[in-house]
Structures are given as C-alpha cells and as structure tokens.
Amino acid sequence: MSWNELLLQVFRVITLQDYNTRMVMLGTGLLGAASGVIGVFLLLRKRALLGDAISHATLPGVCIAFLIGVASGGSGKSMPLLLSGAAITGLLGGLAILGLRQFRRIKEDAALGIVLSIFFGLGILLLTLIQQIPEGHAAGLEGFIYGKTASMVAEDAVLIASVTGCVLLVALLLYRPMQLLCFDEGYAASQGWPVFWLDGLLMSLVVAITIVGLQAVGLIMIIALLVVPAAASRFWTHQLPKMLPLSAALATFSCLVGATISAIAPRVPSGAAIVLIAVATFLVSLFFGNVRGIYWSWRRHWRLRQSYDREHLLRDMYELVELEREQDKSGKMGPTDVSISIEVIERHRQWSHGHMMRALYRLQFQGLMLFHDEGRARFTASGFKEAARLTYDHRLWELYLMKYADVDPLRVDRSADDTEHALDPEIMESLKVMLDKEWNGKVPPSPHPLESVSSEGGKR
C-alpha cells in the first residue's frame, strides 16, 4: 500500500464513510464508555476480575439454552434464547460469588475463581454432551456468541446502545449508594442501604455489559475494558467523580483508536487492537499519571539524591580547603586558590569515580566549582560562599545534636549528615538564635576533630 492509499484509507475510516466502520465505532465506543464506568466501581469494590468470572459463567447457560432449543424442536441457534441462557447463568454465577463471600474464610478472589472454574467446567461438560446430539449443528456454538466485532450491523449497535444507555443511567442514578458501597461497605449498611442488593445490582450491570460485549467484541476484550481503563484512571485522580468520566473517556478512546487501527491495518483483529491500546494507555498512566505515576516519584527521588550529593560535595570541599588554609603558614592563600584532589573526596564519601564526576560536573555547570585536568578541583567565589553557608548550617546542627540530643562528638558528623537535608530555613533561623552567640554568621570551627586529609591522598 502506498502512502497515498494509506492516507486515503485513514481518511475514509476517520470520517466514518463506511457503514461498517460507523457501526463498529458507535458500538465499541458506547460499550467502552459503559464498561469504563462500571469498571471503576468494580475496581474500588476489589472485584476487578468479576467480568472474567461472569463471562466464563455464561458458557453453561448458552449450552443449556441450546439444549432446550433443540428439545423444543428448533435448531437451538436462536440468538435471544442463547443470550438469555447466558444471562441467567451469568447472574447465577454472580449470586454464587455473593453467597460465597458470606464465608469469612473465602476471600473475594477465591470466590471469583471458584465460580469461574466450576461454571466453565460445567459448560465444557455440556459442550461434549451437545456434540453427541445428531441434529445439533453444534459446531461453532462457542464462536456463535463469542465475538465478531468486524461484522457489526445496525441491530448490534442498537442493542449495545440501549443496554449501555440503561447501564449508565442506573449507575448515575445510584451514584451515591455505589460510592458508599465502594469505599465503606459497613458505613453504607449503617446508613440503611441494602448492601447485598446493591452488590447484586452491580453484578447485574456487569452481566448486562458482559453479555452484550461478549457477543459484540469477544471475551478477552470485555474483560480488559472492565479492568484496564479503570485501573489506568486511578493514576490520575483520587476522586470518584473525576475517575468515572476519565475511565469512560480512556475506554472510549481505546475503542475508537483500536477500531481505527483494525480498519486500516490489514489482519489486526479489532478486539486485540483495542486491548493493546487500552494497555498502552494504562502504561502511560502508570508512568506519567499525575497522582500516582511512578515517573514523578522516580524523578523526585532522583532530584533529592542530586541535592544531597551537591551539599555533601560542597561541604567536603569546604572542610578540606579550610584545613589547607590553616596549614598554610603565610596566610595569603585565598579560598579560591586552594585546589583539592577529588580522589580524596571520592574515598571519603565512598563514591564511585563516575558518581563523583557527575556530581562535580553539575557543580561546574552551576558555576560553583572549577575542575582541572589533573584531577583537582577549586571553588569559585560564589561556590565558596554557598559551601560556607552549608557548612555553617551543618556545624550549627552538629552543635545542637551534641548539646541537646547527647550525640557522641565522634559520631555527630554522620548523624548530622543523615538528617540535615530535611531542615528548613525556619528551623535554621531558630538554631542560629539558640547557638550562634559568638560567630555572628561566620562559619564556626568544627565541633569535632576533622579527619586529617592532606591533598596528597591522606588517610581516613
């Protein structure tokens, strides 16, 4: 396919020129919106995989409906009959989950798994029974109701539209009790809401969506639509009123983009495309969601580490420069004249060379330090000022720890190192008032003996 043709095709799909594309977009989009909303309630109720359990629980219903259809003389493959059979066992499965939850020892996930496996086992058993019926054109019975997005027709879209409309309406009408149910079951019960029936209602909504979705788009996709957008929206907000539309929007977006891709690219099943887009939105949310996204916490952590490194490096330099200047008899050596071997600091901090160089280059970039080729570094004027400020704070804090927290003078350096980064300016101000009686803001001498490091290498 040339670029021209591709663009033309994209244009055709996006402008919904084909009847089929229109129906698929409409149907999956509506389905996405409804399952996005219900999915949020399920997620908060810790029943995210309810769709999974219920969709498996529909299989025996389909088989029984088929058997009934054959027994009453038909072919058995009547869609309303099969769908109502699916709905009945789906509901029974939901009720069984609620019933199992009454036992303290059976947890939510076990209840879902029990219903899923037993109902599905029954379905498999009935399928092998159906295969023995001579007049049963049982072949493809599973495929008959499980998924055919590409060939969606107007009737399907109308069915989906009406069901999803009802589901959304019920969910919005019962917003308040559903919210209570999700966040605090006990409180909801104490307010007089019938918790069991609300759970049952939520379950019925899931059954409705699952049945429609199974038939329209397939098993895995309906499970994904009930789980993934809701889980993704959790990374962007903590508030239910925002989470509901966000989840619905993410789900609809996934459906529309997925369906578009499927319509453009040859041989990409639309169900799979929709799921993959949904998972992609989940990953984006997981990393960049503004409330819980892990990128932001990584970045915070990284920045914090950087500022620690900066403060440590500047102070170490200051103390080394201070020593050098004390040893200098002439007293002419200015603070920016002394150069220090960076190896000494590396050894003192137990940093790797790369770590040291990254920290050093950042300081050089900030104009606080100069780095020479011989592996030695010097302060700039502003760097010395900043380092003096940091050292002043550090020593005041050390004094405080020694005086009021009884920290051993030989260990106070390490204790101060660990905690000083969390001190804010107000605390420093009061420390100054408390302790700085004689130095008037000049850097006080170190309250503990400094490690005697000479610039030639020295010892710890």
Next chain:
Amino acid sequence: MNESLPPFQFYWELDGWIILAGILCAASASLLGSFLVLRRMSMLGDAISHAVLPGLAAAFLLTGSRQSSLMFIGAIVVGVLTSWLTQWTKQIGKVDEGAAIGVVFTGLFALGLVMIVRSADSVDLDPGCVLYGSIELTPLDRYRFGSWEIPRAVLTMAFVLAVNVVFVVTCYRQLKITSFDPALADSLGISSKVMHYLLAALVAMTAVASFESVGNILVVAMLIVPPAAAALLTERLSRMLVVSVVMGIVATIAGHFGAITVPRIWGYSSVSTAGGMTIAAGALLILTILFAPKTGLLSSVGKKWLWGVRVNGEDILALLYRQEERGEAGATAESLSKQLLLPRRNLWFYRWLLGIRNYVRVEKSDWKLTEKGRMAAQDLVRSHRLWENYFASEVGLTNEQLHPPAERLEHFTGSQIRKQLFEHGPSQEVDPHGKPIPPERDKPS
C-alpha cells in the same frame, strides 16, 4: 441420542491412566493452590491459561515449527512472565491484585492474537489444538521403558508434582511466614519477594504443564476449589495442604467415574472428564459449605436446633417440678403446650426424648418426673431462683423484671456458679418471690 450404546466397561489400561494423570495434576495444583488462595492470588491460574498465547506464537515464529516441546518452553516463559509482570504492576503501581492480573493477561493475550494473525497466516495455529491437551487422550501418547509403557502426560505431571512437593517441603517455613505475614518474614531475613516470585514461577510451570497434558480447565479449577474447601475445614496450614490434596484426588476419581457413567442414564455416552472432575470438585466444595463442622451452614443450623431442643426439654422438667412443688396434679400434653408455648405436635418428640433418657414417665397422658428427672429439675429451679436473688440484690431489678433473665441463664448455670451465687445471695432459703430455693444436691447428675 445414541440408542445402541455399548455396555459400560471400565478399562484399567485406559481409565487407570486417565485417573492417574488427573490425580497427579490435582495434587500438584491443590498443593500450590493453597498458598495462592491464602495470598489472594487465586485468579493467577486462569490468567496464565489465557496469557500463554504470545509464548506459543513466539516459539512458533522463531522456529517455524509446531513441535510441542518448543511451544511448551515458550508457554512456560510467558507463564512465569505473566506472574512476574503481575507482581511488578501490583507493587510498583500500587494496583489491586485483581486489576494487575487483568491488565497483564488481557494485554498478553491480545499481543499473542496479533502476532498469530499477522504472521502465521498460512499456517493454522490454534492454541486450542496446539497446546491444550485433553485428559481423555492421555493413554494414547506413550513412552516405552523396557516392557513398561507410560503415558507422556503421566510422566510430565509426576515430574511437576515431585518438583512442587520438594519445593513445599523444603520451603515450608518460609512459605508459611511469607503467606501470613510478609513484614514479619522480611524482618526475620526471609525475603517475601523471592518466595512470591518462586511460587508464581512454579504455578506457571504447573499450569502450563497441565494445559499441555490434561487441559486447562482442570488445573484452573484444582488450583482454587480444593484449597478453598480445605480452608473452610481447618485453620492449620499443614492440615489445609493435606486436606486440599486429598480433596483434589477424591474429586478426580469421582469426576472421572461420574463423567463416564452418569450420562448413560439419559442415553448419552461419556462426557468431558475434565468437566466432570471440575464439577466433582465443586460438589465437594458445596458439601463442605453445608457440612463443615465449624463453618458449615447445616452444622450451625443443627447446633441451633440441638440447643433449642435442650432448652425446651429443660423447661418442661422445671415446669413439672414447680407443679409438683405446688402440689398440683400431673401435667398433660395440653397444659404443657399452653404454658410453654410449644406447638402441640412437637410434644410427642419431647415425650419420647425425656422418656428414653428416663427423666419423665407418662401415665395415661399424665406427665410425671422420675427420680432422675426430679434431680435435674431441682438443679434448674435452684439455679433459677439463685439468679433471681442475685438480680434482686446485686443488680437491683424489680420483682417483675427478675424472671426473664433468670429463665435464660438457668440453662447455662453449673454447680460452680450456683455455689458462688449461693454465697453472694442475701437470703439463702427463699427467692425474692418467697419461694423456697431447693437445696444443692450432693452429687451433680
């Protein structure tokens, strides 16, 4: 429907191997499943059964062959990946376990589907045919060892079971602590993370090996249902493991026999054995729910019923004692029914019960206490009146309020409590209504 069904026969050669393969699968799955159920990861088995698709597709695309060993390796890799990705999503994104499982397995399945449809267009790669074995076909594919012929599925599952048993036995303590209290485990130097990932990897291996040899539905069910039933029966982990394995084995045997015999009643030949085993496991769970000694529905109903019977019987005795005390004539069923508000039709039962325990004698529809009955009734009435004394003096209830609590408590009061009440009570001969308190008997009956 097949009218000329051949007569039912059981072939050790075939059915024996099928049952053995089922037992091995059920035992290995229930063993690990107990820990999954405790850690609330029950849905992992089902998730893996869907998620292995990209592993199959990748193995196929890389090697271009449909050889089952390569598919098997691909599936195991993706199975382990599924459980690890789930853990990762859960921990790093702080997502609910169920949601994490849902995101991972639907995503992987969709990926596999796209890989297959996009690339393997000329070859029909149906996961249903390639990976998912069927337990009924177990005896057909055999390895020969000298004069022995052992089905491959049995060998595979025996290996899996052995690995699982070794894992659970050697890491029992670590598994136990990390399942119940991960924080404690970490503080004891046992990495809960490592145990978690190891367990998840073994579950993936068990699941994939089972898909390939006995089909997916069996292992998904056996990972959850027997352990959940065992959890209702016992609180000790060691017993839970044993009970769930035994239940899995029982379900397997019952399920196979059920699947090959029951449908014959309606004139069908045998149905899916795996389905039958699943249903049998479900039936075991339902039986447990009904009859478990502590948590069972019927046992709690039964306990309530037995208690009711005891209280009613004691009330009858006490009533007869009071009538004797007042010198009234023996009571009839009619008068008892009226005074105790017991339905008339229930009294024959108490007549029989108290009769065979030799508490009550009935002469011409006249109920009379026996010596043994009088002694029991004496204790009850003494308890009742001592309680009335206590409530009057210590609690300060009025005379009208005394009866109901005493009536309830008399059924729970033994000689020890009577002694204490006696020592604390104000009057030691009469109750607040002025009725005499019968003396304590020397020996409690």
